[in-house]
Amino acid sequence: MVALTIDNLAVEVPEGTTILEAARSVGIHIPSLCTLPEMHHSPGACRVCVVEVERARSLVASCVYPVAKGMKVKTNSRRVREARARVIEFMLSDHPRDCNICQKHGNCELQQVAEQVGVREITVPCTDFTVHDIDDSSEALVRDASKCINCLRCVTACAEVQGVFLLTPEGRGFNSRVVPALAKNLVDSACTFCGQCAVVCPTGAIVEKDHTDLVWAALEDSTKHVVVQEAPAIRAQLGEEFGLPPGTLVTGKMITALRRLGFDRVFDTNFTADLTIIEEGNELLHRVKTGGKLPMITSCSPGWIKFIEHFYPDLLPHVSTCKSPQQMFGALAKTYYAEKEGIDPASIFVVSIMPCTAKKYEAARPEMNSSGYRDVDVVLTTRELGRMIRQAGIDLAALPEGDYDAPMGQYSGAATIFGATGGVMEAALRTVYAVVTGKNLPSLDITAVRGLDGIKEAALEIGDLGEVKAAVAHGLGNARKVMDMVASGQADYHFIEIMACPGGCVGGGGQPLPASDEKRRLRAGALYQDDSDVQSLRQSHENPSIQALYDDFLKEPLGEKSHHLLHTHYTAREV
Amino acid sequence: MEAVAVSLREPVDEFSPEQWGKIDAIIAEHRTKPGALIPVLEQVQGISGYLPEVIQRRVSRGLGIPLAQVYGVVTFYSFFTMKPKGRHQIRVCLGTACHVRGGHQVERRLEEELGIQPGEVDKDRLFSLDIVRCVGCCGLAPVMVVDEDTHQQVKTAKLDQILAKYRDQEEVHHG
Numbered sequence: 023m024v025a026l027t028i029d030n031l032a033v034e035v036p037e038g039t040t041i042l043e044a045a046r047s048v049g050i051h052i053p054s055l056c057t058l059p060e061m062h063h064s065p066g067a068c069r070v071c072v073v074e075v076e077r078a079r080s081l082v083a084s085c086v087y088p089v090a091k092g093m094k095v096k097t098n099s100r101r102v103r104e105a106r107a108r109v110i111e112f113m114l115s116d117h118p119r120d121c122n123i124c125q126k127h128g129n130c131e132l133q134q135v136a137e138q139v140g141v142r143e144i145t146v147p148c149t150d151f152t153v154h155d156i157d158d159s160s161e162a163l164v165r166d167a168s169k170c171i172n173c174l175r176c177v178t179a180c181a182e183v184q185g186v187f188l189l190t191p192e193g194r195g196f197n198s199r200v201v202p203a204l205a206k207n208l209v210d211s212a213c214t215f216c217g218q219c220a221v222v223c224p225t226g227a228i229v230e231k232d233h234t235d236l237v238w239a240a241l242e243d244s245t246k247h248v249v250v251q252e253a254p255a256i257r258a259q260l261g262e263e264f265g266l267p268p269g270t271l272v273t274g275k276m277i278t279a280l281r282r283l284g285f286d287r288v289f290d291t292n293f294t295a296d297l298t299i300i301e302e303g304n305e306l307l308h309r310v311k312t313g314g315k316l317p318m319i320t321s322c323s324p325g326w327i328k329f330i331e332h333f334y335p336d337l338l339p340h341v342s343t344c345k346s347p348q349q350m351f352g353a354l355a356k357t358y359y360a361e362k363e364g365i366d367p368a369s370i371f372v373v374s375i376m377p378c379t380a381k382k383y384e385a386a387r388p389e390m391n392s393s394g395y396r397d398v399d400v401v402l403t404t405r406e407l408g409r410m411i412r413q414a415g416i417d418l419a420a421l422p423e424g425d426y427d428a429p430m431g432q433y434s435g436a437a438t439i440f441g442a443t444g445g446v447m448e449a450a451l452r453t454v455y456a457v458v459t460g461k462n463l464p465s466l467d468i469t470a471v472r473g474l475d476g477i478k479e480a481a482l483e484i485g486d487l488g489e490v491k492a493a494v495a496h497g498l499g500n501a502r503k504v505m506d507m508v509a510s511g512q513a514d515y516h517f518i519e520i521m522a523c524p525g526g527c528v529g530g531g532g533q534p535l536p537a538s539d540e541k542r543r544l545r546a547g548a549l550y551q552d553d554s555d556v557q558s559l560r561q562s563h564e565n566p567s568i569q570a571l572y573d574d575f576l577k578e579p580l581g582e583k584s585h586h587l588l589h590t591h592y593t594a595r596e597v
Numbered sequence: 598m599e600a601v602a603v604s605l606r607e608p609v610d611e612f613s614p615e616q617w618g619k620i621d622a623i624i625a626e627h628r629t630k631p632g633a634l635i636p637v638l639e640q641v642q643g644i645s646g647y648l649p650e651v652i653q654r655r656v657s658r659g660l661g662i663p664l665a666q667v668y669g670v671v672t673f674y675s676f677f678t679m680k681p682k683g684r685h686q687i688r689v690c691l692g693t694a695c696h697v698r699g700g701h702q703v704e705r706r707l708e709e710e711l712g713i714q715p716g717e718v719d720k721d722r723l724f725s726l727d728i729v730r731c732v733g734c735c736g737l738a739p740v741m742v743v744d745e746d747t748h749q750q751v752k753t754a755k756l757d758q759i760l761a762k763y764r765d766q767e768e769v770h771h772g
């Protein structure tokens with residue numbers, strides 16, 4: 023341990039701790055716009071975190087400066103306050119001044135730090151700021167490099183966390199900005215659209231493409247029958263947009279809010295998550311029994327799909343052919359539901375609420391139209407839904423609890439845990455066990471696949487199948503490690519779950535901001551609570567609405583209708 | 598960690614098999630050495646004249662370094678260029694002495710004559726034009742350097758003659 027004083031407070035911290043972390047441990051919040059210790063990102067780039075160290079020649083960047091024995095640190099001297107304000111002034115002097123109408127307004131760390139350090143005027147000369155082209159080429163993300171402050175968080179998220187290595191700083195000086203390799207547009211690059219860059223961006227330089235206008239227009243169009251589905255994770259995230267503590271389950275209030283916004287039917291992606299388990303579980307059994315390609319890998323996460331298409335195209339036969347629950351929902355809304363209710367599928371407009379930016383890209387993939395219509399018309403992130411609810415003046419916290427509509431609103435606990443890393447695996451193993459043995463698992467909780475460890479493994483004796491080996495990875499950097507094992511033949515698993523985002527969907531690119539592992543943990547906890555305490559049914563095959571779907575429409579898992587509507591194919595892409 | 602997969606697209610090739618052979622040899626020589634990227638780019642640019650997308654992809658794949666990182670380095674150092682250079686590279690000095698003694702007139706005259714701006718190459722890729730800040734012979738100002746030749750006390754009226762010398766070389770070379 024190292025003893026030092028910070029602002030005359032005695033502090034003792036482990037060797038190697040930075041001054042910034044040491045200060046935070048005693049309740050002193052030194053501002054920073056670049057460091058993200060959770061991601062091991064401390065480039066010392068923004069210089070906002072400067073402090074005075076006794077006998078040091080100049081102010082030091084506390085996010086990279088380690089503590090030393092007997093060190094005397096001042097974090098709040100006049101010299102420090104003036105330096106920080108000056109640093110922010112310099113940043114603002116080369117930044118668009120459109121804060122009031124910026125998508126990041128209210129969630130912008132540059133705004134917050136400018137307020138914290140007390141900048142009230144910009145005294146440095148600033149006749150103009152550097153303008154860069156806006157990249158809105160993709161359905162998922164918009165990059166406005168004019169708002170980039172070169173904190174390099176997105177570069178670290180893209181390379182070190184996600185293993186995609188797409189983003190890089192380009193050029194130098196005022197012309198410096200972060201771009202995809204060769205300054206390509208995102209749509210022409212190997213971007214997975216996972217949106218983890220947007221999650222860590224302190225400003226509005228990378229944001230989700232806002233599609234709320236399209237949804238308002240559909241809701242106002244009397245010829246449209248507008249139905250909505252929400253991903254499992256939304257019920258554990260949406261409360262944060264309205265000041266509720268992370269991990270608050272708001273399922274019923276969310277349903278009421280959606281109904282008040284004017285959706286004709288409020289359905290649930292959890293319904294098709296249960297369906298995914300039936301289809302994917304049967305696909306796994308089929309592969310095992312017929313000597314098909316193993317290990318089989320999940321296909322729910324569109325960022326993961328784009329990743330494997332670019333980086334491991336040879337391994338695509340390992341990926342389940344199942345569409346994601348979002349796309350299964352869209353295809354069924356325009357066939358099964360349309361038939362059942364006697365509604366013209368051309369008039370049905372499907373809106374998804376997803377914790378995800380890649381879902382916007384997935385919905386726009388050209389093959390996702392097996393009903394003859396685009397499966398899903400518009401995808402909104404959790405943040406965009408929050409925006410719509412605020413625009414409508416709806417006070418989420420005060421709403422009464424609502425219930426889902428039939429026939430696509432009922433779900434089991436197995437479906438709701440899809441939103442957390444390991445959830446799909448746990449849900450699948452519950453059902454596969456029951457199908458193979460005719461009995462329920464002795465305990466439905468498969469805790470080995472829960473939690474935030476990067477790669478998790480589990481093995482389960484399942485009747486005649488013998489030992490079934492499973493692996494779970496979240497974050498594409500971890501996916502890369504697992505795929506390298508598969509490529510070299512070292513992976514003797516039967517089934518692998520991969521989610522593109524750290525923590526799974528609860529940590530998706532569309533989540534409420536700012537993000538942290540603690541929030542991911544709390545949101546996952548809310549989903550496990552929904553599974554164990556709220557839902558009476560905890561296995562996908564027990565869902566009566568799923569049984570009715572097969573009886574009335576699909577007939578059998580992996581059958582002709584399923585093949586046509588619920589399964590898909592993939593495309594090898596270059597890097 | 599292998600971060601770079603193989604490109605599926607075969608680019609149109611502006612470089613000769615000989616040039617590619619040399620480029621690949623440079624990459625192969627440095628493949629396992631840490632910190633190889635900058636020396637490789639420097640030597641490759643010596644062969645190819647500039648570092649277009651196709652070259653950066655080759656270096657990225659060959660060294661197992663992400664394309665983004667290669668591109669970041671290429672755009673950071675002003676020595677590296679993604680724009681082609683002419684067979685004859687003209688550098689006009691605008692250091693203090695040349696600035697005072699008419700370097701700008703030389704620059705403007707060359708821009709008119711070649712129809713290009715500094716940093717560009719003419720459409721035959723015969724001449725490219727760049728500005729440099731002092732080449733260390735201020736007594737000879739204004740100075741322009743073409744390839745390895747230093748031309749001293751350049752007068753705008755004489756520029757035609759200077760350029761003609763290099764054009765003639767081309768004709769002899771091709772004839």
